[in-house]
Amino acid sequence: AQSVTQPDIHITVSEGASLELRCNYSYGATPYLFWYVQSPGQGLQLLLKYFSGDTLVQGIKGFEAEFKRSQSSFNLRKPSVHWSDAAEYFCAVGILNTGNQFYFGTGTSLTVIP
Amino acid sequence: KAGVTQTPRYLIKTRGQQVTLSCSPISGHRSVSWYQQTPGQGLQFLFEYFSETQRNKGNFPGRFSGRQFSNSRSEMNVSTLELGDSALYLCASSLVGGPTETQYFGPGTRLLVL
Numbered sequence: 428a429q430s431v432t433q434p435d436i437h438i439t440v441s442e443g444a445s446l447e448l449r450c451n452y453s454y455g456a457t458p459y460l461f462w463y464v465q466s467p468g469q470g471l472q473l474l475l476k477y478f479s480g481d482t483l484v485q486g487i488k489g490f491e492a493e494f495k496r497s498q499s500s501f502n503l504r505k506p507s508v509h510w511s512d513a514a515e516y517f518c519a520v521g522i523l524n525t526g527n528q529f530y531f532g533t534g535t536s537l538t539v540i541p
Numbered sequence: 542k543a544g545v546t547q548t549p550r551y552l553i554k555t556r557g558q559q560v561t562l563s564c565s566p567i568s569g570h571r572s573v574s575w576y577q578q579t580p581g582q583g584l585q586f587l588f589e590y591f592s593e594t595q596r597n598k599g600n601f602p603g604r605f606s607g608r609q610f611s612n613s614r615s616e617m618n619v620s621t622l623e624l625g626d627s628a629l630y631l632c633a634s635s636l637v638g639g640p641t642e643t644q645y646f647g648p649g650t651r652l653l654v655l
Contacts, residue, residue: 433583459640470545470631470646471584478641517584521640527574527633528597529644533583 429454431520433532440508441540448503448535450518459521460501461529462492466514474516477501488512513539543568545634545647553653559620562650566613566634572596573615574644575607578629587630590615591638619652627654 430453440446452458459478463471475486482494492503501518518532546565554560566573574597575587586599590609607617613634619626629651633644 463646468648470648471633472646473643476643519584523640524597527572527589527635527638527640527642527644528599529574529586529640531576531584531586533581 429520429522429530431518431530431532433518433535435535437536439538439540442510443507446505446508448516450501450532451499452520454520456523460494461519462503463517464514508539510539513537545632545645547632547647547650549650551651554622555655556622556624558622561616561618562630564615564632564647567645570634570636571613572635572638573609574633575617576631578631589638622654624654627652
């Protein structure tokens with residue numbers, strides 16, 4: 428069965444520090460991988476996605492993620508965090524099927540301290 | 542273009558009642574997906590509609606149902622509400638659906654069951 432694991436429920440970083448959010452997936456075929464961000468009271472916004480090709484993908488707001496097939500991971504990174512990055516982050520895998528069927532992790536809540 | 546809109550934004554119901562939530566997708570989008578978001582469970586896929594037909598379904602009881610109209614607007618219904626149905630219900634739309642497409646999320650409807 429497909430699953431997505433985000434091992435870190437909550438992370439606190441200082442503004443200007445680097446950030447890495449972990450995501451591991453379980454899926455038999457080549458996955459379609461996504462990172463979304465959710466600010467309080469808002470819906471989810473797509474940060475970046477990976478389908479194939481270069482395993483390092485760039486997204487919006489200075490985020491990047493690296494697909495590592497051998498580790499079944501798709502970790503999200505940012506070199507320097509801004510206070511506005513405080514939010515909930517979700518990793519998701521889309522399965523190859525007719526239409527939409529996505530599996531989300533339980534999320535990582537990011538706190539940024541000045 | 543207007544984004545995905547969901548109405549109402551907040552609802553309070555009591556156990557045993559039923560509720561209907563509405564989602565208007567981005568103009569031109571024909572795929573609408575519904576998710577339930579709860580703390581600790583993250584986002585769980587409910588179902589997806591395309592061209593007025595349910596195309597995919599998650600693992601939820603039959604109390605959860607939905608439909609899509611010819612203008613792609615979608616409604617979901619929860620009958621015989623239980624306390625555990627308290628959650629944020631998110632709707633997402635995309636052009637035709639599929640794991641390579643970007644889903645655009647609405648702000649959600651927060652349902653509280655007392």
